[in-house]
Amino acid sequence: MTNLTKEKAEKKVKALRKKIREHEYKYFVLDDPSISDAEFDQLMQKLIKLEEEFPELVTEDSPTQRVGGEVLDEFEKVEHSAAMLSLDNAFDAGDLRDFDQRVRKNLSGEDYQYVVEHKIDGLSAVMRYRDGSFELGATRGNGEVGEDITQNMKTIRSLPLKIEEQAEMELRGEIYLAKSEFQRLNEERLENEEAPFANPRNAAAGSVRQLDSKIAAQRSLSILIYDLISHSTREFETHLEVFSYLKELGFKVNWHQAAADIEAVIEICEHWQEERESLDFEIDGLVIKINNLSLREKLGSTARSPRWAIAYKFPAQQKTTQIKDIEISLGRTGALTPTAILEPVELAGSTVSRATLHNEDEIKRKDIRIGDTVLVQKAGDIIPEVVKVIKEERDGSEKEFKMPDQCPVCGGEVIRPEGEAVTRCTNISCPAQRKESILHFVSRDAMNIDGVGPALIEQLLENNLIEDYADLYFLKQSHLKDLDRMGEKSSQNVIEAVEASKDREFFRVLYALGIRHVGIGAARILAANFNSIEELQQASAEELEAIDEIGPVIAESIFGFFKERHNRDLLSRLKQAGIRLQKKESESTKFLEGLKFVFTGSLNNYSRSEVKDLVEKAGGRAVSSVSSKTDYLVTGDNPGSKYDKARELGIEILTEEEFKELIEEKNSSEN
Numbered sequence: 001m002t003n004l005t006k007e008k009a010e011k012k013v014k015a016l017r018k019k020i021r022e023h024e025y026k027y028f029v030l031d032d033p034s035i036s037d038a039e040f041d042q043l044m045q046k047l048i049k050l051e052e053e054f055p056e057l058v059t060e061d062s063p064t065q066r067v068g069g070e071v072l073d074e075f076e077k078v079e080h081s082a083a084m085l086s087l088d089n090a091f092d093a094g095d096l097r098d099f100d101q102r103v104r105k106n107l108s109g110e111d112y113q114y115v116v117e118h119k120i121d122g123l124s125a126v127m128r129y130r131d132g133s134f135e136l137g138a139t140r141g142n143g144e145v146g147e148d149i150t151q152n153m154k155t156i157r158s159l160p161l162k163i164e165e166q167a168e169m170e171l172r173g174e175i176y177l178a179k180s181e182f183q184r185l186n187e188e189r190l191e192n193e194e195a196p197f198a199n200p201r202n203a204a205a206g207s208v209r210q211l212d213s214k215i216a217a218q219r220s221l222s223i224l225i226y227d228l229i230s231h232s233t234r235e236f237e238t239h240l241e242v243f244s245y246l247k248e249l250g251f252k253v254n255w256h257q258a259a260a261d262i263e264a265v266i267e268i269c270e271h272w273q274e275e276r277e278s279l280d281f282e283i284d285g286l287v288i289k290i291n292n293l294s295l296r297e298k299l300g301s302t303a304r305s306p307r308w309a310i311a312y313k314f315p316a317q318q319k320t321t322q323i324k325d326i327e328i329s330l331g332r333t334g335a336l337t338p339t340a341i342l343e344p345v346e347l348a349g350s351t352v353s354r355a356t357l358h359n360e361d362e363i364k365r366k367d368i369r370i371g372d373t374v375l376v377q378k379a380g381d382i383i384p385e386v387v388k389v390i391k392e393e394r395d396g397s398e399k400e401f402k403m404p405d406q407c408p409v410c411g412g413e414v415i416r417p418e419g420e421a422v423t424r425c426t427n428i429s430c431p432a433q434r435k436e437s438i439l440h441f442v443s444r445d446a447m448n449i450d451g452v453g454p455a456l457i458e459q460l461l462e463n464n465l466i467e468d469y470a471d472l473y474f475l476k477q478s479h480l481k482d483l484d485r486m487g488e489k490s491s492q493n494v495i496e497a498v499e500a501s502k503d504r505e506f507f508r509v510l511y512a513l514g515i516r517h518v519g520i521g522a523a524r525i526l527a528a529n530f531n532s533i534e535e536l537q538q539a540s541a542e543e544l545e546a547i548d549e550i551g552p553v554i555a556e557s558i559f560g561f562f563k564e565r566h567n568r569d570l571l572s573r574l575k576q577a578g579i580r581l582q583k584k585e586s587e588s589t590k591f592l593e594g595l596k597f598v599f600t601g602s603l604n605n606y607s608r609s610e611v612k613d614l615v616e617k618a619g620g621r622a623v624s625s626v627s628s629k630t631d632y633l634v635t636g637d638n639p640g641s642k643y644d645k646a647r648e649l650g651i652e653i654l655t656e657e658e659f660k661e662l663i664e665e666k667n668s669s670e671n
């Protein structure tokens, strides 16, 4: 509570809103923030608190309204004050010149200029402002009647909810999703096992039509304003004037450039056709409009589109073609990536003959078969991809694709771990991943072999001196001496470093093997539970999964690793070379490794952060609530309900004294 009077609070709220609006403007409209995100959040939190304390001060145009509100049953219908028309299209310079001829004729000698704008590939929207507040936002719908998406539009941070203009006015603009935001969103969706959106436009459309504006708020939509339809108190002569007026009011206006004649327009179009990829949003062309507003009126519209504007459309980036075959290519990490071999097509200025199919699921989801006619798309430097199958073109001769069960490069075993989309070659010595796995093997946390870096590894592979990391142990100085930058001394050093690594701790060896998903942490846990590589190799999946920190993904990966013939061969050569593949007697893994502790009540000897430290240093974990996975509950004075719960679950309970003994005893035996 702030103990403010309502009058004081109101003043504060107003000042805060003003400040927040200024920063929103700087951040979202100008792309030039002057405070950090954290500072901005603080201002917002302050405002939220005050509005919670004084709900009567909440207004519709408060910045707090951007987080989304109640869930709607359906969108209300909105009749447009003026029909939202389409635009005529031009596909080349000839079409543009024809358009100019028509304009010239219709204006019978009057002087005119053009304004060229980006044609943003999003969704058009209208906005109404009244008395300085954003009042209504609607979709285009069928052009006559759209849908009320006011709540969702309020979440668009670059759209001012309040402006310094008391008039009634109506604007138009394009809602879109930035490419970067689209990518983030799709990554998130893949993680949550939701189908990714096909393109930013679809993603934006899906977000705009969310009945729950809280979801829309999480999607970070943007808007660019490109037109003023009506204004109750002002008149404007030109489109350029309108733009500078709107900009002044704090709107994020669409990019625009004046052009004296159609040849200048053509130049601008050609420029953006080349440069479109430099923008963080998708444009599918440019819109060319007459600058003078009274001339627009004179030109008027057909039923379908205005005569004073035209859309210049970039050449298609999508075309249909046929899939001749599906090949597997292998990535550096051993991922098997299916690639469609296409009947070559011209797409956006280049010939396309391959398209990535990503992975098995993607092929299933799109039901892609060999022989299918498909729509392919290429967007800038992105690898061409298959958008969809044209199923009507099927004649029954199409063949379903099956992922091979052997690596096409080395013939090794491939696995697709549960819950993962990617199929991988499990053979660590597979040529596709040799260098990576050797680099990992020699890295600091693994075998820490000094002097064996990327350049040397490359040379060794190229000269066929090694094929995998086990071969490092069979190198002789005579092999090395003649390599680049490898004199007597440095070759000697390499041999010694390799030799010294033979006695690394067991968990580091486990880590060095490069078993997928076995990071240094998992390797420690494995070493705490198994004394040798043989023990680990003989462990069943159930035994592995019974270890708290080892989930099914890691278990399966370990299993797959040992199953692979090449890997077993690799291990036996490591053994032959004299690498220690077991724990030393004295090799204490941390003694609380893998154990979970919960503390309750007040402790006399330690603070909470001290006990947490002690437990973690010993490899255990201090967690906050008791569950069946808890190993020990440590009780101080006046223990809470955790005590009852632990007893119920039969969890071992230690007094503070017993905990102290445990820690001290172990520490002394280790030193």
Ligand code: AMP
Pocket (backbone or CB within 6 Å): 085, 086, 087, 088, 117, 118, 119, 120, 121, 122, 123, 124, 125, 140, 174, 226, 254, 287, 311
């Ligand atoms: P079309 O749907 O191809 O006939 O083109 C008309 C649509 O282009 C409009 O409904 C808007 O959604 C969109 N558009 C994108 N950028 C602009 C712009 N700068 N000016 C006018 N319309 C635009």
Ligand code: ZN
Pocket (backbone or CB within 6 Å): 407, 408, 409, 410, 411, 412, 425, 426, 427, 430, 431, 432
């Ligand atoms: Zn392979």
